[in-house]
Amino acid sequence: MNNIRKNRLKDQAFKVWGIACTLLGLILLLIFLGNIFMDGIQRINWSFLMNLPSRSPEKAGIYTALMGSLWVLSLSTIFALPVGIAAAIYLEEYGKKNKLASILEVNISNLAGVPSIIYGLLGLEVFVRIMEMGASVMAGSLTLGLLILPIVIVSTREAIKAVPKSIRDASFAMGASKWQTVYLQVLPASFGGILTGVILAVSRAVGETAPLIVIGALAYVPFAPLTPMDQFSVLPIQIFNWITRPQPGFVENAAAAIIILLFITFVMNGIAVYFRNKWQKKLK
Amino acid sequence: MGKEKNESVIESSLKRKYKLQAKDVNVFYDDFQAIKGISMDIKANSVTAFIGPSGCGKSTFLRLFNRMNDYVDGFRMEGKIFIDDQNINKKKINVEQLRKQVGMVFQKPNPFPKSIFENVAYGLKIQGIKDKTFLQERVESSLKQVALWDEVKDNLNKSALTLSGGQQQRLCIARTLAVEPSVILMDEPTSALDPLSTAKIEELIHELKNKYTIVIVTHNMQQAGRISDYTAFFYIGEIIEFDKTNKIFTNPEKKQTENYITGRFG
Numbered sequence: 001m002n003n004i005r006k007n008r009l010k011d012q013a014f015k016v017w018g019i020a021c022t023l024l025g026l027i028l029l030l031i032f033l034g035n036i037f038m039d040g041i042q043r044i045n046w047s048f049l050m051n052l053p054s055r056s057p058e059k060a061g062i063y064t065a066l067m068g069s070l071w072v073l074s075l076s077t078i079f080a081l082p083v084g085i086a087a088a089i090y091l092e093e094y095g096k097k098n099k100l101a102s103i104l105e106v107n108i109s110n111l112a113g114v115p116s117i118i119y120g121l122l123g124l125e126v127f128v129r130i131m132e133m134g135a136s137v138m139a140g141s142l143t144l145g146l147l148i149l150p151i152v153i154v155s156t157r158e159a160i161k162a163v164p165k166s167i168r169d170a171s172f173a174m175g176a177s178k179w180q181t182v183y184l185q186v187l188p189a190s191f192g193g194i195l196t197g198v199i200l201a202v203s204r205a206v207g208e209t210a211p212l213i214v215i216g217a218l219a220y221v222p223f224a225p226l227t228p229m230d231q232f233s234v235l236p237i238q239i240f241n242w243i244t245r246p247q248p249g250f251v252e253n254a255a256a257a258i259i260i261l262l263f264i265t266f267v268m269n270g271i272a273v274y275f276r277n278k279w280q281k282k283l284k
Numbered sequence: 285m286g287k288e289k290n291e292s293v294i295e296s297s298l299k300r301k302y303k304l305q306a307k308d309v310n311v312f313y314d315d316f317q318a319i320k321g322i323s324m325d326i327k328a329n330s331v332t333a334f335i336g337p338s339g340c341g342k343s344t345f346l347r348l349f350n351r352m353n354d355y356v357d358g359f360r361m362e363g364k365i366f367i368d369d370q371n372i373n374k375k376k377i378n379v380e381q382l383r384k385q386v387g388m389v390f391q392k393p394n395p396f397p398k399s400i401f402e403n404v405a406y407g408l409k410i411q412g413i414k415d416k417t418f419l420q421e422r423v424e425s426s427l428k429q430v431a432l433w434d435e436v437k438d439n440l441n442k443s444a445l446t447l448s449g450g451q452q453q454r455l456c457i458a459r460t461l462a463v464e465p466s467v468i469l470m471d472e473p474t475s476a477l478d479p480l481s482t483a484k485i486e487e488l489i490h491e492l493k494n495k496y497t498i499v500i501v502t503h504n505m506q507q508a509g510r511i512s513d514y515t516a517f518f519y520i521g522e523i524i525e526f527d528k529t530n531k532i533f534t535n536p537e538k539k540q541t542e543n544y545i546t547g548r549f550g
Binding site: 184 | 381
């Protein structure tokens, strides 16, 4: 009797603790968001999105940084996606499960945890200096592509692993080759999961600042990049730059730019969740 | 061209006495020996049942005939398997081609998460056949063979996963028939189904016998007795007895077989 009451008490205590922990994160986030919105929301309008950087805060816009972010985002996805998915398919479907495979696996997971500034140093040495790309969109995209590659590999592998073995068996037993089985069965069945992982990886790339500063992305670029070899800035760098300015007008600008950046991230996460749910339904 | 060759193989096999043969087969999973020196001859257009307690190697042995063990880690085989007098473990044998000739139905119904039509057409599509009328005809005839056509003909584009378990299993059989194999391997095809669906599948097996050589693994003794012409009793990687089903069930040679069949062990 006593024991049961004790257990029930512990149960209740943990429940309260859990609610408190959940609320802590949520409330802090809400306070932060509220703050940012109060500071920045009135600054968001079409000209803020379309204006070039300027010395006076009222005229300054985020056009170049926004374009730079979109360029880097798309190019790094184009680099990381095929490579990452192909690597994951190899590791899951083709590679033998031996010691070498488990060493590879551990190291890929480790790569996902390497501080992003290290990737910046790698990009600076390899892309900017050795391959002589300079501080271009291309160099930045390749660097961020490398940064998100391990995340793409790990999440794609998880998605592929979730495809039941019975589907592969059925496909092989029908006389399908390995590639046909992967292409016609495994990839379509794991598409939702792969997409979710990719979008989360890309969302991370949008927010990265450190590696891009290391390779020499500029805080002030007069024009939006037109080719991959142009110089560029990105939203986080622009935000950082504005926050360091003394004029209060720039603080407003920074807050507004943060809202735009958050909006991009939320939209992408939303797409990820939507596709995951849609595909899960389809599989059932 | 490959198809013509395949058909001539099927035709000439009808004249032959044995469709499937195993000679001194040993199978190892790393150090564990799963099959111990089994030899066996299986006649064309017959139903052969493999019975025996779990883990006795029946499924492993069955999967040798379409080389489905190839992907299992640590798998190693000695001895020879012949289909129509052809050694299927030779290097130049094309495994994909072999599996079109030797179809397989699994324990749990495993339709692809695609439409009913796509499921049945899969085997043909991966062979590169794109002719729509041909595909439609073949899908229809395959579904008719498994008596599923009337139940699904208006919903061919619906997901196969909306079907009941029994329907799914018949769909899987139709999918196998669509590529016109000559042998069908069945690995406990009714163990996940209700009695009514089981009866339907058994009836189907009985009809399919006229055109195909069928090998079926089953845990259900009555089922083996009902549907098979020959029965092999497996025990710890060996065949204890292999004979006409009638003989095995009424007058087995070995005491061990009798004990198993009457339910005294296993």
